[in-house]
């Protein structure tokens with residue numbers, strides 16, 4: 578089980594991910610969590626430095642999909658305001674939107690990298706679908722009840738950092 582939630586890499590923040598390196602490793606699409614990865618929890622505005630990184634990713638030709646378990650209407654509103662594809666009520670780590678994104682992007686699983694701040698949704702979802710994964714440290718400690726449980730569990734599981 579621990580292998581299934583061990584990310585390929587751990588970084589402090591999304592903007593520290595080297596897009597050149599991802600491209601060279603054959604990644605074509607990015608599935609990115611929203612709350613606590615791009616926005617502080619319950620805020621609808623993507624932090625400037627993270628938005629710059631997202632723009633850089635799209636400029637470099639990555640297909641970018643925002644994927645969240647949070648309310649669908651809120652996620653639709655956030656993603657459309659930044660002109661990005663986004664899905665809420667995604668039920669990560671379950672398959673429905675991972676399969677949709679693979680179909681829509683035309684990518685193979687190993688060409689997709691999932692990025693997020695939770696092991697039991699973002700990282701497990703990636704692993705279950707054969708995708709690459711990068712764990713980012715959460716922006717803020719405030720979180721919904723499920724996330725609190727998830728973090729409690731995560732603290733008890735070892736995360737191998739820096740690889």
Ligand SMILES: [Mg+2]
Nearest residue numbers: 610612613694
């Ligand atoms: Mg999150």
